Amino acid sequence: MxxxxxxYATLSRYNPEGKGDQPFTVELKxxxxxxxxxDQLAVPRGEVKQVFIRHKARQLNYQxxxxxxxxxxxxxxxx
Amino acid sequence: xxxxxxxxxxxxxxxxxxLPDKYKGKGGRWMSSLMxxxxxxxxxxxxxxNNKLVFAPGFLSGTRAPNSGRISVGGKSPLTGGIKExxxxxxxxxKLARMGYAAIVVEGLAGDDKTWLLKLDVKGGEFQQAEDLxxxxxxxxxxxxxxxxxxxxAFVVNGPAGEAKMAMAGIAFNDPEGxxxxxxxxxxxxxxxxxxxxxxxxLDDTDAPGVKPADEELLRSGQKKLxxxxxxxxxxxxxxxxxxxxxxxxxxxxxxxxxxxxxxxxSGVFEGASKISGEALAEAAQKRDGGTMGHRCHPGxxxxxxxxxxMKDGSKTVSSVEYESVWSLGANxxxxxxxxxxxxxxxxxxxxxxxxxxxxxxxxxxxAGLAKFGDGPAAIKMMDEIRNRTPLGHILGQGAQFTGExxxxxxxxxxxxxxxxxxxxxxxxxxxxxxxxxxxxADHTAGYTIAPEILAVGGNPDPLTKKDKIxxxxxxxxxxxxxxxxxxxxxxxxxxLDIPSGFEGVVETTNGMLGTKYTGxxxxxxxxxxxxxxxxxxxxxxxxxxADRLPEFMKYEKLPPHNQVWDVTDxxxxxxxx
Numbered sequence: 001m002x003x004x005x006x007x008y009a010t011l012s013r014y015n016p017e018g019k020g021d022q023p024f025t026v027e028l029k030x031x032x033x034x035x036x037x038x039d040q041l042a043v044p045r046g047e048v049k050q051v052f053i054r055h056k057a058r059q060l061n062y063q064x065x066x067x068x069x070x071x072x073x074x075x076x077x078x079x
Numbered sequence: 080x081x082x083x084x085x086x087x088x089x090x091x092x093x094x095x096x097x098l099p100d101k102y103k104g105k106g107g108r109w110m111s112s113l114m115x116x117x118x119x120x121x122x123x124x125x126x127x128x129n130n131k132l133v134f135a136p137g138f139l140s141g142t143r144a145p146n147s148g149r150i151s152v153g154g155k156s157p158l159t160g161g162i163k164e165x166x167x168x169x170x171x172x173x174k175l176a177r178m179g180y181a182a183i184v185v186e187g188l189a190g191d192d193k194t195w196l197l198k199l200d201v202k203g204g205e206f207q208q209a210e211d212l213x214x215x216x217x218x219x220x221x222x223x224x225x226x227x228x229x230x231x232x233a234f235v236v237n238g239p240a241g242e243a244k245m246a247m248a249g250i251a252f253n254d255p256e257g258x259x260x261x262x263x264x265x266x267x268x269x270x271x272x273x274x275x276x277x278x279x280x281x282l283d284d285t286d287a288p289g290v291k292p293a294d295e296e297l298l299r300s301g302q303k304k305l306x307x308x309x310x311x312x313x314x315x316x317x318x319x320x321x322x323x324x325x326x327x328x329x330x331x332x333x334x335x336x337x338x339x340x341x342x343x344x345x346s347g348v349f350e351g352a353s354k355i356s357g358e359a360l361a362e363a364a365q366k367r368d369g370g371t372m373g374h375r376c377h378p379g380x381x382x383x384x385x386x387x388x389x390m391k392d393g394s395k396t397v398s399s400v401e402y403e404s405v406w407s408l409g410a411n412x413x414x415x416x417x418x419x420x421x422x423x424x425x426x427x428x429x430x431x432x433x434x435x436x437x438x439x440x441x442x443x444x445x446x447a448g449l450a451k452f453g454d455g456p457a458a459i460k461m462m463d464e465i466r467n468r469t470p471l472g473h474i475l476g477q478g479a480q481f482t483g484e485x486x487x488x489x490x491x492x493x494x495x496x497x498x499x500x501x502x503x504x505x506x507x508x509x510x511x512x513x514x515x516x517x518x519x520x521a522d523h524t525a526g527y528t529i530a531p532e533i534l535a536v537g538g539n540p541d542p543l544t545k546k547d548k549i550x551x552x553x554x555x556x557x558x559x560x561x562x563x564x565x566x567x568x569x570x571x572x573x574x575x576l577d578i579p580s581g582f583e584g585v586v587e588t589t590n591g592m593l594g595t596k597y598t599g600x601x602x603x604x605x606x607x608x609x610x611x612x613x614x615x616x617x618x619x620x621x622x623x624x625x626a627d628r629l630p631e632f633m634k635y636e637k638l639p640p641h642n643q644v645w646d647v648t649d650x651x652x653x654x655x656x657x
Contacts, residue, residue, distance in 0.1 A: 009331075010318075075534075076332055078401075
């Protein structure tokens, strides 16, 4: 299956296409979960704070569906 | 800090008085709200002779406690009709405290159509006529003040919008480089300053005695604990998100969470979000000459979330470009060009406008059909209307509520007549509780439930459910009121919510400075006491529980993408004060 990924803020350095926080696609085997995606992209889990899919925060064991968009954030804050 | 500066605009007198016992050990918002509550009749006209303007440094300002350089400005708000405290991080706060002044209280109206500047040093104060600053933008006024009085002084200055008594005018303090860019922005306190005929206050801290902590060692211990927490927490450490991308790093995450109000609160998702994000801002600041990320608003800040944004054409730099401003003047108006947004921020800062209220008012004007959403040049033209004091400029200048009423708009995102900040309450229920119940009107800083609800700091509750959000908001509002009293930046809340020793540091610095024996529980108790002082003022001003409500349209209009309405009941909101 194919998912669309965005790596935000300090995680953008792991964008395999070197295009910062711009989206890119990743091909994964069926039944992959979020951690499989992070491992494939070599994003250290310790740097990941939040994952949003379909506008909701998801757990790292969330089972991905074909065509989903995955937004990955390090710890961020502001106000 | 054992003295009080009492300034009478009508008599042009400045008296240095001993601080009454009642106010000793108070500071910041605690001091300003208590003093306004004691001295300002709740039913007075905000722009009349009986309103007062109180400037109070936090009780830790002037010490070496990290991030403690915030000043509170208080008075009756011409925007909400209730009590107002707005605060800013600035060297002004630290200098005022080190001069021994716990507060400046400005009373009466000059009533002579002249422009007055107050010069204050350790011996006292004197009035100077400042006709050369009349109607002059805040930035240029700041430059002129440093040219005349030197770059060792600190200042607070009112912009042309405040001079014109517009209800969305804030008050600008200097940053370390002398920019009039650190705003006590909300609630129209600039209009109060304008009504009094006071353009600026300049502090010369030569021979300042400094602050005298009751227990130096305890203060130092607390200072270290807090600094360690700030510098080790992922969001506040060097190279962390705030330091690297500024507060606008929130644009993308709020957008992904479906909680970024777009086109006057019609959607929680903005297609152009990534073009106006902290990441885009940092890229521009790095590529262009004159940009800075990791700028600080006052010495002693160790987070450094402020920014200096260089315009593409090299014409000028804009500081600071913050999340709230990028949202209000960007996504909320459908504008996805960061240079247009930065120009609007510059205009707001120079005119002396609260960027949140300005963006919400423009969004309402777009809703009314005065311009199309996304039309940046039209938004800039609205700033010209305000600068030129045209009838439309005066309508916009009175804020979002007034603008909406003038044009028959039903979708006006305000509470207690104050424009909503950058989080959709239908998508993040806790912040809606804060908007509804805050004594300040719609205000995000008052009880920042976004930390747990969206950022997973200090908890991780579902933002879409209203369960337990009254208590969450109350706890955070109490804690925030305490931090506002101390003069601490609320961003220390991120590390102290997660790191217990950081919170100990807050208590120890307080006790070390004041000689008190407060415990962690006293933080909430004191915060609650401050909120109730403010609440009582509002009740006496005729602002009761009926005003603790979100606008009606949010109850029946489903917000995409979550298709949620505002579902917290009136009874639930009323339980906030139980």
